[in-house]
Amino acid sequence: MIDELLMTVSNTIAPIIYFFTVYSLFGWLLENVHSFFTRGIFLKPNFLLGPFKPMYGFAPVLLITFISPQTNWPIALFLCFLIPTLIEYVSGLLLEKLTQKKWWDYSEISFNIQGHICVTYSLCWILLSIICVYYLHPAIESLFQKMEPVLLYIWPIILVYFLAEILLAIRRHIGKNESLETIG
Secondary structure (H helix, E strand, O other), X not given: OXXXXXXXHHHHHHHHHHHHHHHHHHHHHHHHHHHHHHHOOOOOOOOOOOOOOHHHHHHHHHHHHHOOOOOOHHHHHHHHHHHHHHXXXXXXXXXXXXXXXXXOOXXXXXXXXXXXXXHHHHHHHHHHHHXXXXXXXXXXXXXXXXXXXXXXXXXXXXXXXXXXXXXXXXXHHOOOOOOOEEOO
């Protein structure tokens, strides 16, 4: 009974952690490449020490949960707009409240909300989300299926790593600066 429960949990959690990790890494790479081409700086300041951007992990995991090949196109487009935009907004608010820093600022871009989100980047999220869900994810899922036996043993280590990273990052950033400042 316990073995069956552990296997069910592993089979449910392992793919989520795998996809979250892969997309968080892709997000870190995407942001740093964007920063390099727009500002000449490759390594932007990051909340975490490792090469991961969690909001880029959460958005695709939710998107692949809610969008399937049978999802009608207008609903898929709406979700590709809504999910990443909400995650970016909530992430911006939480990070600002937690660290007293603004980790990104769209205040100079038209149609922004508190500098955390703006229409321009939300439109970019639609394009990136469509590419992710319909083109990138099938390849990543196929790779997961080939690696699945190994990942069932590794996912607890990855989960512990992420939890430790988050706790250490919170400890490192809380109360560091008294005034609100913009990082990147």
